[in-house]
Amino acid sequence: xxxxxxxxxxxxxxxxxxxxxxxxxxxxxxxxxxxxxxxxxxxxxxxxxxxxxxxxxxxxxxxxxxxxxxxxxxxxxxxxxxxxxxxxxxxxxxxxxxxxxxxxxxxxxxxxxxxxxxxxxxxxxxxxxxxxxxxxxxxxxxxxxxxxxxxxxxxxxxxxxxxxxxxxxxxxxxxxxxxxxxxxxxxxxx
Numbered sequence: 001x002x003x004x005x006x007x008x009x010x011x012x013x014x015x016x017x018x019x020x021x022x023x024x025x026x027x028x029x030x031x032x033x034x035x036x037x038x039x040x041x042x043x044x045x046x047x048x049x050x051x052x053x054x055x056x057x058x059x060x061x062x063x064x065x066x067x068x069x070x071x072x073x074x075x076x077x078x079x080x081x082x083x084x085x086x087x088x089x090x091x092x093x094x095x096x097x098x099x100x101x102x103x104x105x106x107x108x109x110x111x112x113x114x115x116x117x118x119x120x121x122x123x124x125x126x127x128x129x130x131x132x133x134x135x136x137x138x139x140x141x142x143x144x145x146x147x148x149x150x151x152x153x154x155x156x157x158x159x160x161x162x163x164x165x166x167x168x169x170x171x172x173x174x175x176x177x178x179x180x181x182x183x184x185x186x187x188x189x190x
Contacts, residue, residue: 002054002055002056002086003055003056003057003058003080003081003082003086004055004056004057004058004082004086004087004088004173004174005058005059005060005073005076005077005080005082005086005087005088006028006031006057006058006059006060006087006088006090006170007024007059007060007062007069007072007073007076007087007088007089007090007118008024008025008026008027008028008029008059008060008061008090009024009025009062009066009069009089009090009091009092009114009115010022010023010024010025010026010061010062010066011065011066012061012063012065016148018150018151019147019148019149019150020092020134020146020147020148020149020150020151021066021092021147021148022092023090023091023092023132023134023159023163024061024089024090024091024092024114024132025061026163027090027130027132027163027166027167027170028048028059028060028061028090030163030164030166030167031059031166031167031170032048032050032059034167035050035052036050037049037050037059039059039061041063043075043079044060044062044063044064044071044072044075044076045060045061045062045063045064045072045075045076046060046061046063047059047060047061047076052171052174052175053175055174055175057170057174058076058080058082060072060073060076066113066114066117067113067114067116067117068117069113069114069117069118070117070118070119070120070121070122071117071121073087073089073118073121073122074121074122077122084122084124084126084127085127085128085178087127087128088128088129088130088170088173089114089115089118089127089128089129089130090129090130090132090166090170091112091114091115091129091130091131091132092112092131092132092134092147093110093112093131093132093133093134094110094134094135094136094143094147095110095131095136096131096132096133096134096135097133097135098133098134098135098137098155098158098159099133099158099189099190100133100188100189100190101130101131101132101133101162101165101166101169101185101186101188102130102131102133102185102186103128103129103130103131103169103173103178103181103182103185103186104128104129104131104182105126105128105178105182106125106126106127106128107125107129108125109125115129128173128178130166130169130170130173130185132162132166133162134147158190161190162190165185165188166185168185169181169184169185172184172185
């Protein structure tokens, strides 16, 4: 059976719930609920398993906090024997506008501590990621507050539609491969 690892990045704790930085958790919550599965606490992560047309999908929300996400990713890749090209990391992205989602096969960490940790632990930046645009409309010196802040009321509808589209992008990645998934999701704009 083909196995895939889908990693939603975020921080554990009520104060981080539904913040921009935790969008990876929110996307995975939607995806797992859509497929009638649920999370349970496991080693270094909340973990859910589901099958989609004969493919096994392991979904993890690392419990290591963002800065140590790589530890959880490496553990589950090794435990489940999943190759790097079958890993998809869901991440918030300042460089992408709020109305867009971008998928790419590799890239720098862009200053994102979760991606930085994954890159350090895996020793490569060559892994697929879905970049959920959070925009960068914050005053100078307020990036941390913006990233760790909740969505504005006028963004909530867009965010829900993008979560649904991101959930579909995970399915596309698993069923059609990275290139076709990128082709589809990278055109998406609200």
